[in-house]
Amino acid sequence: MVTQFDEQKKELVRQTGFGGILELKLTKVNRQFGAWLLSKVDPQRCAIIPARNKVIPFSSKDVNLFFSVPSSGKAIEACSQEEVEVRKVYFCGLFEISNFKTLNVSFLKEILTKQYSHQLTCDEQRAFKAAFVFYVMTKLLAPQSLANFISPRYIRAVAVIDNVREYNWSQFVVDDLKKSADNMPKRFPRSSQGSITGCIVFLQALYLSNLDFGCEYLTHDASPSIAAFNDMHVNMMISADLVTRTNPGYPFPKYGKLKLRDTPSFVRPDDRSVGTQSVILGSSSTQLGSTGSPSMDFVYEYLMSRFKSKKLSAVVGHELTPPFMSIYQAVTSINNMVDVANNKFYSIIDEHANSPAGPLSEGRKNISSIGPQSTGSSEGSGYPRRQSDGSNEDTTPLVHRPVRAASSDLGPSQELETPNNSVTHLGPQSDFYSQHGK
Incomplete structure (x- = not known):
């Protein structure tokens, strides 16, 4: 009609x-x-x-x-x-x-x-x-x-x-x-x-x-x-x-x-930018690149929904602090929280095992980053995989969340x-x- x-x-x-x-x-x-x-x-x-x-x-x-x-x-x-x-x-x-x-x-x-x-x-x-x-x-x-x-x-x-x-x-x-x-x-x-x-x-x-x-x-x-x-x-x-x-x-x-999918099929016009790495934030999707940035309201809303756990806050030692001026600050906050949480996690394990140079330390090389969305395996974890030298793979999305669509x-x-x-x-x-x- x-x-x-x-x-x-x-x-x-x-x-x-x-x-x-x-x-x-x-x-x-x-x-x-x-x-x-x-x-x-x-x-x-x-x-x-x-x-x-x-x-x-x-x-x-x-x-x-x-x-x-x-x-x-x-x-x-x-x-x-x-x-x-x-x-x-x-x-x-x-x-x-x-x-x-x-x-x-x-x-x-x-x-x-x-x-x-x-x-x-x-x-x-x-x-x-x-x-x-x-x-x-x-x-x-x-x-x-x-x-x-x-x-x-x-x-x-x-x-x-x-x-x-x-x-x-x-x-x-x-x-x-x-x-x-x-x-x-x-x-x-x-x-x-x-x-x-x-x-x-x-x-x-x-x-x-x-x-x-x-x-x-x-x-x-x-x-x-x-x-x-x-x-x-x-x-x-x-x-x-x-x-x-x-x-x-x-x-x-x-x-x-x-x-x-790992990348969104559709992105709202106000959230579009040019880049190669995808970050899915709540119901908003964007591309990390050289230009443009998503709505920081959605970034903050997503981060707070993921890191509001009191137990996690106690381990990490600090809360996320808005406002984020750019997507990069938001991603940096995620990385910082994951790094702090990992260090705390490993320290606690070593302390209880009382073996700082034992098998547990060796096992660190193969443990994926621990975060609020971790499932216990590196596949599908919410964060970059850890390499033995402490660096992150560039190809793993910082945040995995089902896309909009x-x-x-x-x-x-x-x-x-x-x-x-x-x-x-x-x-x-x-x-x-x-x-x-x-």
Whole structure:
């Protein structure tokens, strides 16, 4: 549908702050893969955790990166019932209908596909913009079980349609996904029914952009990032990550075969710089190089989240001190803390073993740097490996963290057969782009 918008309609869409949706090429979403992904979302950590050693955090900034919808401004909050009724009356007047229940997806689609031979009036422009935001939220960014009806959750924000971009829609998408993951059944007993809601397209794009396929499927300079995805490549990527179609106890296959990438597929424009060594900081990614620097707020937020342990602070002997003027100061702080911690660690071992020149000292040569993310082996540790001369390898990333970063129609609920032949409904992902763009 959006591919058929003329320039007048496209400009109205851009005025809402949802212009990135115009670049979406996907027409389908794999709901079984989406259900598996949603089952792997940890709402408390706000991250996809496909396995114990795989963590892909996400935030409103990532939703903005993929869809270019507003990620700052006023929070979208629920209205009182009295306010909801007042807003419904307003929209009945705007759309020239007698009952708000008439305002469903089919009605919105009629407004969006209507052809105009004249310049739209102010009221027609407002009606078109409101219809587009309602449609996108209902069918793509925050779908619910009753996907054909308009949710009053964001009715206040849409009511001020000329200022709709002043609201933090990206955060609303994140919060909605967390609620959807919270409602996702942990078990699927025989004959049980459940539904998947939330922006599954975002989860798929974020997860797939973090996987190491051994080759590049995505165009890294796409803006917004969702524009890099098309149905054919996504199907290939999902198939490559499939572990087994038989997943006892679950109405969807098991995925998670591939490893995570060491470098980000997508980097937010304000975090880009030129370089060769990658540092992943929280939900922000950057390249260490000769020019540019990431947002120091994200650097400090990440460091404090990693080094806030009281035990670690006692061993290290000092806290990180903001502000960091550059990424290099932040990295230096990490190295210093690791070095101090290592020295303390070795001293404690030697002291208790009472053998400063014995086997324990010899064993130091092969011990990787000890840090808050250490797993006990040099593979995948969060820091550079130690050489026998005390130097660091240049090729090991200073911080390893998963990078930032669909094939049935986006339609209502779909029945999925479980291994024990019970049926679970996993809807209602909407038929958003299969209805307008094919």
